Amino acid sequence: MRLATIRSAQGTYAARVESDTTVVKIDGYANVGDLLQTENWREVAESASGEEVSFSETDLEAVVPAPKKIVCVGLNYANHIKEMGRDLPTHPTLFVKYPDALTGPFDDVLVPDYANSELDWEGELAVVIGKRARRVKAADAKDHIAGYAVMNDYTMRDYQYRTLQWHQGKSFEKSAGFGPWLTTTDSFEFGGELATYLEGEKMQTTPTDDLVFGPEALIEYISHIYPLDAGDVIVTGTPGGVGHARNPKRYIGDGETVKIEIEGLGHVANKTVFE
Template identity: 45%
Template sequence: MKLATIRTENGFRTARVEDSGYVDIGPGDVGALLAREDWQSISASADGPVIHIDSSRLAPVIPHPGKIVCVGLNYRTHITEMGRDLPEYPTLFAKFPETLIGPNDPLTLPPESDQVDWEAELVVVVGRRVRRADRATAEGAIAGYTILNDVSLRDWQFRTREWLQGKTWEATTPLGPCLVTPDELAADAEISCSVDDEVVQKSSISDLLFDAAALVSYVSTMITLNPGDLIATGTTGGVGHARKPARYLSDGQTLTTRIEGIGELVTPVRREARQ
């Protein structure tokens, strides 16, 4: 099953994604739906008419997550290109909900940075409240998966040893286009990122060092995870900052982030004028 959050004049509505369009489930976003214990049966039983919408009406699939926990250095290819050793534990940082934009919304490059980079990522969507989860409990707490591009301001990220200031700029993180339940996602699904027509990242989610269940278990050891919380699992090799010479996003480009079985984010890139 696939679920999306749609923008309307009266607020968000949740829809089930079908090959022919969208079936309206009801008011509220996907995150609010996940807070209900019977969200799966509600979603599956919705039988309204199939509707068609413009892609610009797709909102971030979870517009207001309580937490966005991000994992750095989690694909072996990316760890190698950044010159690091394989970590013993996940490298964690956070984003805030204000960073999120929809799956087809434009990305406005902040005028404070000339080093805005791409990072295609698989995202775990939590569907059940958990704390100190073992692996089996962690697997059962996963509602599904979506896509995020962890757009990063490298000149700000590496000002200090801590990364937060380069990772959580407002309205820089496309999320969506939908949530897919775990049965919809192959263990070796292809993940890729393109800038215009050039593929700059391409790998399989099977290259993850710490997988989804391991991350839910690890993070829930520290803090309670709630329905609608997000864990961005890290990016694969091919980021612009690791290239020689380094490459970054520029005005007029289109950033496309894909994961097989989920869909794609299509993000027009625009430069904000300096004040």
């Protein structure tokens, strides 16, 4: 099952995706995050029975527009760790992204002139929590996952490396395309390709099961620090092939589109617009 947040003239609503262009509205819920607050959200979504409604790519909002927490994981693909000249970690490297950073999966990303000189791409798989997880063991973690989506983690490298704390380069306003929808756990298998394209040129490629710390291990680790609530998001890290690690370095230019595609989850594509 796929679930999306759809924009309309009356506001947004949660919907069950029937095809790449049609949905069925789930009455009473403004977005997928709102739906996930209901304990029986799966049954509610499956039982929605209205007429199919057509939508376009630009009608898609960030699938969970305002999660309470967005927990990001750095250095979590072996090939990316090696290209950055680091050793494999013994514990996850965590930082946060604020909900203000999220935008629709096909929205333009507007970049201010003071932050556009070292703009980089990072394609990532996002895990969406389906029910509260507090001190959960990895063996039980899958029961707390609602599903998965794609995250376009635009990164301002100059801001990121001004200090030892990465957050400031990772959370610019409306810089992270998120979607296109949530694919529930029963409809997705790990191992397919995660690929990032800049203007159609493939920049990153890796199987999604190359993660050092998979979703279950991350939920165990994070939930022993603080609880994860329904609708919270874990962004699991990016593979090798980022522009900052290339020789010579390569960054995103004005008007260039970054597309992230994950087999089994769909794709997001955001055009970069320098303000």
